[in-house]
Amino acid sequence: MPPFGKRRTLKPPPVVIGSLDGFANGRLHGWVCDFLDQGESAYIEVHWRGTLLMRLRANLARHDVNAIGVAGDHGYRFRLPILPPLARGDLTLMAEIRGTFHPIALGALEDPIFAFFSASPEAAPLERCERLWGANQVRETVSSQTYHDVIYLPFTAGILLDHDPRWGLYTGDGHLIPEAAYRRGEALHLVGQSERIDIDGGAIGDAPFDTMIYGGPLLAHYGHLLLTTLARCWAIDGAMPVLFHALPAVQDHEAGHVLELFRYAGLENRSVSFDRPTRIKRVVVPEPALYEQHSIWTHYATPMAAIGRAIAPVAAPVPKKVYLSKSRLHSGVTGVEGEAFVDLKMRQAGFAVVHPESLGLAEQVNLFRKAELIVGTAGSAFHTLALVPHTAARRVVLTLSDFVNSNFLLLDRACGGEAAYVSITDDLILTESENFSTTYAIRNANHLADRIIAAAAA
Incomplete structure (x- = not known):
């Protein structure tokens, strides 16, 4: 009480x-x-x-x-x-x-x-993607040329290279050196740069090297790094310092995958870029072995495979079936809302769900060396094929539209292996996100996962 x-x-x-x-x-x-x-x-x-x-x-x-x-x-x-x-x-x-x-x-x-x-409806299987974005051509030869009195114009800070008309390698009278141009697409349009530019001779310094070899633009994005930055490695043998366009400067770059690839490619500690207009007495300029969305050299895979072989095997076991997921990707070019539930169903079907952005380079290469089946939405993770040509891993690439970027088919041409491209566009809705250039929402991830599993088994 x-x-x-x-x-x-x-x-x-x-x-x-x-x-x-x-x-x-x-x-x-x-x-x-x-x-x-x-x-x-x-x-x-x-x-x-x-x-x-x-x-x-x-x-x-x-x-x-x-x-x-x-x-x-x-x-x-x-x-x-x-x-x-x-x-x-x-x-x-x-x-x-x-x-x-x-x-x-x-x-x-x-x-x-x-x-x-609900039970998945009796729907048609995912269709093979037949339409192509870009060209899919093969080149039998590549060449290199030596130029004298070359003017190097650096990237402009704060401007995307696509919109920067004042970067590149130019002759003394201001003409863009053809082999040094960054071109892509079916019509081989310039990515930034100018065919001709006025050179202010008074603002140009001199390079500390008499002779250099041009490596191209250093693009930190993993896919572009493989396709474009390393496309001139066929001509780089260590005899000359390698000149890149880079921001930050190549010697100050801190991106882990860039440093790793440069080390395995033999470019570490002998690559350089300049932060101001610079005159170089002599530059060897190799043609790139791959033009994005246009063409590839028949022997592109040879120097790329050499880089891949330099990457030591990883002791960890690799599952036979792998699903490459973007469900933990927080920003980038393309986002997919709802993929996390697809992950659950793929695990239930015996796939190991892998988030490529969380893997080191050696781990990604290991997947292509040892897995039997790799499935995932189209993205730069599949460009790892460049480092492991003729992999035994069968690939099922899910395109987010009714066309496939021809870069995938260019790599297939030179690097071989078995790949199927299937479209999931009927299962997607275009939406918006501040973190991605393009974002899709899955209509029903439960049903889509069943269609993906069926496509992988086909």
Whole structure:
């Protein structure tokens, strides 16, 4: 019995507020809390046919919720596991607040959730991608030329090289040296640069070397680094310092994959770039062995394979079936929303899910050396083929449109192996993201995964 004059005050039961806001490709999100105790977090439980599947705190920041007068962090966001087709009542959500449980109605999201987990419809298999973006030509020869009194104009800081008309190697009277030009595409358009430029002789310094060999533009993006930066390696033998266009300067570059590839290519400690206009007495300029989206030299694979062989084998075991996923890629050229659920289904089908951006160069090369099947959306990770030509790994490349970038087919021409290009464009919706140039959302990742698995088995 409480002391005389004091009353025991019972805390009133929770007043639950919140919202189940959305569902897409297996992921649910919303917010929930006790209106009377906004300083505490609730827990969310997910049950399937009475079995607890997951339990998590609703403690994610939701500034939109704070803006309507609710204090604290009460958001939740989670991905459901793989489930069989659902019936009414199979899936339940509960909020636990102060030891009491409160159901969260699925409401308008119930039908989309059921549709997502429904049995895959009898759909046509993924179609082979036949249309081509770019040209797919082969060249029997490449050559190099020696130029005297060469003017080197560096990249302009703060301007993408595509939009920079004042970089490149030029003759003394301002003409772009043909073999040094960065051209790509079916019409071999210049990437930045100018066919002719006015040279201000008074602002030009002199190089510390009498003779150099030109290596081209140093492009830090992994795919372009393989296709373009290393395309002149066939002519580089260590006899001369190698001249690159680079920003930051090649001798100051810190990107790990750039440093690794330069080391294996024998370019480490003998490559240089200049940060101001520079005159060089003599430059050997090799033609690139590959022009992006245009053509490839028949023997492109020979020097690239030599670089690949310099990469020591990795002792770790390699799975037979690999799925290259972009689900953890936070920025870049192309993003795919909803791929994380595809990852779940691929694992269920016996694939090891690999995120290429998390691997070192040797680990990526190891996959192409030892795996039997590599599947994934089209991206620069597949350009690792350049370092492992004639790999035994069968490749199934998922194109995000109804065409395939001809760079893939150019590598196939020179590097061999077996590859199939299939389009998943019917399963995608074009959307927007600040982190990617182009972003697609998967309509139903559960059903798409089944189609991918079927295509890989075909």
